[in-house]
Amino acid sequence: MTDKKIFPKSLSVLLSIILPGLGQVFQRKYRSGISFFIAFATAFAVTLWYGKPIWFIIPAVIWIWNIWDIVSFPKGKGLVIPLLLWLLMAYGIGGQVTEFNLQALFSNFSRSRDMVSQLFKFDFVQPKAERIEGYTDIQSPCSDFPPAADHEENGVRVYVVQTCANVGDVITVIGEGFWPNQLTTFYWQNPIGGKAMATEATSDANGKVTLEWKVLSIVHTTAPDPTIPQIHRIKVSQSRPIGGMELSAVGGYIVQGIYETLALALLSTIIGAIFAIPFGFLAARNLMTANPVSTVIYMIVRTVLNIVRSIEALIMAIIFVIIVGLGPFPGMIALTVHTVAALGKLYSEVIEGIDPGPIEAIKATGANWLQVARYAVIPQIVPAFTSLTIYRWDINVRSSTIIGFVGGGGIGFFLWQWIVLQDFRAVGSAFVAIAVVVVILDFFSAKIRERLV
Amino acid sequence: MLKVEHLTKVYPGGTVALKDLSFEVSDGEFLVIIGLSGSGKSTLLRCINRLIDPTEGKVILDGIDVTASKGAELRHIRRKIGMIFQHFNLVKRSSVLTNVLNGRLGYLNPWTSTLGFFPADEKKRAMDALKRLSIDDKVDSRADALSGGQQQRVGIARTLMQEPTLILADEPVASLDPVLAHSIMQYLEQLNKEDKVTVICSLHYLDLIQRYATRVIGLKDGVKVFEGSPAEINREKFKEIYGEEAQDVRATALE
Amino acid sequence: MQKYKPFLKALRKLLITIVLVVLIILSIRVTEPDLVKLVSSFPKAESIMGQLLSPVLFDRESEKITVSQMVPVPCDSVPSLVSADSGPRIILDPPCGSPKDVINLRGVELPPNAEISLRWILPDGGLLSIKNIMTDDKGEIDMPLEIRPITTATDGKAAQISFEVTLPNGKLVVAQTLKDVIDAMFVTIFMALIATTLGTIIAVPLSFLAASNITRRGALGTGVYYLVRAFLNIIRSYEPLVLATIFAMIVGFGSPFAGVIALSITTAASLGKMFSEAVESIDTGPIEAITATGANRIQVVMYAVVPQIIPDFLSFTIYHWDINVRISTIIGFVGGGGIGYLLSQRINTLQYSQAGTALLAIILVVWALDFLSSEIRKSLV
Ligand SMILES: Nc1ncnc2c1ncn2[C@@H]1O[C@H](COP(=O)(O)OP(=O)(O)OP(=O)(O)O)[C@@H](O)[C@H]1O
Numbered sequence A: 001m002t003d004k005k006i007f008p009k010s011l012s013v014l015l016s017i018i019l020p021g022l023g024q025v026f027q028r029k030y031r032s033g034i035s036f037f038i039a040f041a042t043a044f045a046v047t048l049w050y051g052k053p054i055w056f057i058i059p060a061v062i063w064i065w066n067i068w069d070i071v072s073f074p075k076g077k078g079l080v081i082p083l084l085l086w087l088l089m090a091y092g093i094g095g096q097v098t099e100f101n102l103q104a105l106f107s108n109f110s111r112s113r114d115m116v117s118q119l120f121k122f123d124f125v126q127p128k129a130e131r132i133e134g135y136t137d138i139q140s141p142c143s144d145f146p147p148a149a150d151h152e153e154n155g156v157r158v159y160v161v162q163t164c165a166n167v168g169d170v171i172t173v174i175g176e177g178f179w180p181n182q183l184t185t186f187y188w189q190n191p192i193g194g195k196a197m198a199t200e201a202t203s204d205a206n207g208k209v210t211l212e213w214k215v216l217s218i219v220h221t222t223a224p225d226p227t228i229p230q231i232h233r234i235k236v237s238q239s240r241p242i243g244g245m246e247l248s249a250v251g252g253y254i255v256q257g258i259y260e261t262l263a264l265a266l267l268s269t270i271i272g273a274i275f276a277i278p279f280g281f282l283a284a285r286n287l288m289t290a291n292p293v294s295t296v297i298y299m300i301v302r303t304v305l306n307i308v309r310s311i312e313a314l315i316m317a318i319i320f321v322i323i324v325g326l327g328p329f330p331g332m333i334a335l336t337v338h339t340v341a342a343l344g345k346l347y348s349e350v351i352e353g354i355d356p357g358p359i360e361a362i363k364a365t366g367a368n369w370l371q372v373a374r375y376a377v378i379p380q381i382v383p384a385f386t387s388l389t390i391y392r393w394d395i396n397v398r399s400s401t402i403i404g405f406v407g408g409g410g411i412g413f414f415l416w417q418w419i420v421l422q423d424f425r426a427v428g429s430a431f432v433a434i435a436v437v438v439v440i441l442d443f444f445s446a447k448i449r450e451r452l453v
Numbered sequence B: 001m002l003k004v005e006h007l008t009k010v011y012p013g014g015t016v017a018l019k020d021l022s023f024e025v026s027d028g029e030f031l032v033i034i035g036l037s038g039s040g041k042s043t044l045l046r047c048i049n050r051l052i053d054p055t056e057g058k059v060i061l062d063g064i065d066v067t068a069s070k071g072a073e074l075r076h077i078r079r080k081i082g083m084i085f086q087h088f089n090l091v092k093r094s095s096v097l098t099n100v101l102n103g104r105l106g107y108l109n110p111w112t113s114t115l116g117f118f119p120a121d122e123k124k125r126a127m128d129a130l131k132r133l134s135i136d137d138k139v140d141s142r143a144d145a146l147s148g149g150q151q152q153r154v155g156i157a158r159t160l161m162q163e164p165t166l167i168l169a170d171e172p173v174a175s176l177d178p179v180l181a182h183s184i185m186q187y188l189e190q191l192n193k194e195d196k197v198t199v200i201c202s203l204h205y206l207d208l209i210q211r212y213a214t215r216v217i218g219l220k221d222g223v224k225v226f227e228g229s230p231a232e233i234n235r236e237k238f239k240e241i242y243g244e245e246a247q248d249v250r251a252t253a254l255e
Numbered sequence C: 001m002q003k004y005k006p007f008l009k010a011l012r013k014l015l016i017t018i019v020l021v022v023l024i025i026l027s028i029r030v031t032e033p034d035l036v037k038l039v040s041s042f043p044k045a046e047s048i049m050g051q052l053l054s055p056v057l058f059d060r061e062s063e064k065i066t067v068s069q070m071v072p073v074p075c076d077s078v079p080s081l082v083s084a085d086s087g088p089r090i091i092l093d094p095p096c097g098s099p100k101d102v103i104n105l106r107g108v109e110l111p112p113n114a115e116i117s118l119r120w121i122l123p124d125g126g127l128l129s130i131k132n133i134m135t136d137d138k139g140e141i142d143m144p145l146e147i148r149p150i151t152t153a154t155d156g157k158a159a160q161i162s163f164e165v166t167l168p169n170g171k172l173v174v175a176q177t178l179k180d181v182i183d184a185m186f187v188t189i190f191m192a193l194i195a196t197t198l199g200t201i202i203a204v205p206l207s208f209l210a211a212s213n214i215t216r217r218g219a220l221g222t223g224v225y226y227l228v229r230a231f232l233n234i235i236r237s238y239e240p241l242v243l244a245t246i247f248a249m250i251v252g253f254g255s256p257f258a259g260v261i262a263l264s265i266t267t268a269a270s271l272g273k274m275f276s277e278a279v280e281s282i283d284t285g286p287i288e289a290i291t292a293t294g295a296n297r298i299q300v301v302m303y304a305v306v307p308q309i310i311p312d313f314l315s316f317t318i319y320h321w322d323i324n325v326r327i328s329t330i331i332g333f334v335g336g337g338g339i340g341y342l343l344s345q346r347i348n349t350l351q352y353s354q355a356g357t358a359l360l361a362i363i364l365v366v367w368a369l370d371f372l373s374s375e376i377r378k379s380l381v
């Protein structure tokens, strides 16, 4: 230790002044040298980017500390303070640029409690029911010659005695041909199809239901000019349970979404795995670095795999959605491409890790490249490949839950719609469905992989 | 100094590891426990410093009932009992120095030591202990960078930090080769003779027993089947302790 | 029984194959792969890919220069100045005139085929537009100019004829897009950093609760163990992006914060699982040894447990930071902020070359961090 030639100290100090860490490197304290350099360089880059002058104190202090380190510390133990400073900067600036604000979480949380409570009112199934419905169109506000508000269909007649409605009027809505003694829902639909008012009444023993309904100004809020008469519609309906349960509308979409998600994951995994096999071989160092041509191929394939792997499937999905249009297909292509890259890399690692003994033996018999691969390599790699593929399937199931956010199909597509429409019950239900499916698949895939090893 | 009375240990699975075991150890003794694998040697040693709670019976050390104590009192008893392990039980990723200093934890302020500070005089004490075992040149190495014999010496240094009056050694040389085994046993002997530390040690090799023990206790299925001086152990006794089948193997160890 | 074994094995294989084939067929039916469409959209793909692969990095800086020439009206009202004889300039023939005269105006050494707006700068400083004119291939203009009475020199100051041209000066400058991308990339890296830190802080206690050798003691412990495990598994089943939607609904869309919270939670869950496995695999020897020295519980944890798990914990954390950077490149899609947001914006507005810049940045950063993190992890073991 003592007989190592130590670089002159004064020169090291100078070097460290010019470039933090350089002096340490010359003093053979490589670790602390590189650490100082990285700490200084990153701190400087970040403060430069952030632009607030006050933060420049941090790289400055690191720089001074680096000089002091070389002047007086015998063993490079002075890294703690720069590290703390660095962390202070990273979290200080990081917190600001990511708009980190825990308070926002809690203050908004209480505000959005309704939303959260809705999340837990799951909407998968509803009691099976049969419905009977009728409607009538009605003009509002009244013109000089309003059309009659009377409509009959399938033996169900709905009419309004006053024929038309002004805001503030009390109209009499009468429905005939309904089930007797049954709760009946009245529903006012404005001209653009939105729900303006709703109420309930009970039908009499003859199946006739009568409602005195006050027309509120809300029915005109969507009209550009509430004084122009327009055709609205009053819908009257009854529904009664007939026993048993059925999927609700949301439940139906969830089933469809999950089905798509699983299909996406399965197809992209299988197709991806098939394509990944040749790439795995081409990217395996031990097979490819024998001659210059194959070495070049090896390097190209490796690079491409690395590049593609670093782009998330979701990003590829946006591009493929633009190219081939909405639906599960672009999602599947994106997932497949990403799978090829990720599995290709993993496969190549498996191939690199195999026992070279059999390869030598088969080569010695005069076998060619293909034969070596077939008889010495494949028997060694099949279980590992299978295990990795199943593992990838796991990941793909998860990924395909979000690929729909950009129009790539699967449950994510519906989830995104529901989030935009703020249908929190549906959102909550989708969350539950995702967790159940993924946890179950996780469990089985772990079991299968355990058996393979 | 140590009195073991009617000690019984039944493991949760129902295994009876010790059955109504009683014996006494006086100051300065070098007591060796022998017995087949699974006979309860480790269990016995661990009952003495309460790493294992015995099911029944008492362990009394210098008049204090170890089996009844708990909390700070138990820790104070433990810090006077050093323990040496077959697999050394060093913290592999910590340095040799830290491993040795760990032996002092029972004496130190719990707060500062929790934060990783050790007073300078403790560090000096640790260096002295390492010097005594002649491995002070390895003080900054990671524990797993050491050979088995060196690791066991670090283990002994850790024990020295406790300034023990009693050392429990659980097969201290079972994972070492015979030459190293002797050197480690010599350190224990030195502690026994020079520092007047009582030693209770479990061993398998008869030559070591006869060379170092002042007294021997034989266990079989948790029952004491022999107690006496090492000279009293002959083939017959050995067969009795180690069982008929083991005779041939052990008989060679006897020569 | 022995005789049937190979038969049963073959049957099982057959069954698995059939199930797989059925599943694939079903999957193909929902996914509707449309190879015709894929092929027919190839030209479109080609143009998009071409743009993506030519990212905007630099712009050629151009300078705006004002070319002007004094016009004494009438002649000799002010001493006429010698005009420049190189560079973009205006040549008047004759060099002065009286109101209502028509003189010839030539502009030379201008950028070819550029539109320039000719104007008068009046003696009082007012501006008077003349007309917009295109330069020819040689970068010249040649037109008649009528001298208006308003341009008459006053107080010894003459009017000027003037226009601005932008001349590329050949200097390369960093394109605005690249600046935006670097900005967004910093935000992304910070999102990952903060999420990883928070996630780790939450994961540490959770991992001890989910470690069977520490927690699974007694009815209460076993209950806690299974509860924490189940919790971790459920959270782990969500992509961070899915959770981000929930937090975006709570704290509002458009802030990176929602993404950070979501990422922290998923990080906590998966690190919690990994940490707990590290805790479960620790060596109990040192714990025994240090307990035997009379150390208290906290000291035992500090000196026997912590040194064993710290390298694993650090290594997992760094590994996860790496993953988180990758995920934060897309978390902006729902929360806003970061490179993902920028990327989706550029793609939605069909600015593919600019999207290419963002992609390039993602590739470089992910790659660099991948390398860095694996190097650090190697040195930790
Ligand atoms: N934690 C435990 N739980 C249940 N049974 C145990 C436990 N530890 C030891 N035993 C059982 O108690 C008996 C005595 O074990 P002990 O370890 O004391 O034997 P030993 O004499 O030290 O053996 P060896 O020479 O192999 O170390 C054995 O039958 C063993 O299986």
Ligand SMILES: [Mg+2]
Pocket: B041, B042, B043, B170, B171
């Ligand atoms: Mg034992």
